[in-house]
Amino acid sequence: MVPRAEFRSYYGRPVLKEPVWHHDIAAYLFTGGLAAASSMIAAGADLTGRPVLRRTGRLTSLAALGASTYFLINDLGRPERFHHMLRVAKPTSPMSVGTWILSAFGVNAGAAAAAEFAPLLPQRGVLGLARRVLPPVGRGAGLAAFLLGPPLATYTAVLLSQTAVPSWHEARRYLPFVFAGSASAAASGVGLIAAPLSETGPVRRLGVAGAALDLAAMHRVEHSMGLVSEPYRIGRQGRLLRAARACTAAGAVGALVSRRSRVLSALSGAALVAGSVLTRFGIFDAGKASARDPKYTVVPQRERLEARAPSHDHEGFAGS
Incomplete structure (x- = not known):
């Protein structure tokens, strides 16, 4: 019997070209999700009479959106490339779909945030008219941003999983849930930091739900995909994801027990935000690590081919 050949690639070289994205894209993954979920929280706060939480959500969404645009354009290298994608x-x-979602979301999130400055305008003249018009316009824009929030929070997961990078592609069933849960936890964390205790009830529940979804989906990513789950558990990215899990779990527990403590509420919110940041960077690094090592590309391919190959049962011929 010839012994089974062990896997080797030519000179140990990668089979795939490692993504050229820098950590600007990892930061973009976080800020885009934060912007999306913050706008959704702001719309809910607006409809339920929570002005500080509404203001926090709208301004956080606008700030995160600005950061997202910067990180994306900086990674593209030239600002006009973003414009060219809209052609x-x-x-x-x-x-392409994500670029249009981001652009449409930006217009509405910006209009909703502008409405927060209406009370600062004079009461007479053109600016007085703007003072009266901006609040209803802001509510409508906020609701539009609410509708665009879920696609914005999850399209980046689809973007990663549609590449050939093994540890991203094989996680295509789970990454949208990770990104949705992580974004919800982060935006809730900002609300816990900035809003008074009397207004934080909804974001406590959303933060716990988002953290639970994030942790459950990441567990599947780290343990249910065979060999390509390994990059999520080892190396620098493994350490980042373990720290993310600890921060997210601590933030969720803190959100449950900090109903009467402003300090503990803020600490819980900070833990949720930190967990979301670490999750995005860990996932980003895990994918790049899986592209560098050729075994994560070739070994699963061979396993799939062997599983599809017909079995040759010779026992049926023995008695004939």
């Missing part, structure tokens, strides 16, 4: 709309391209 076409390609439904089969997650990048």
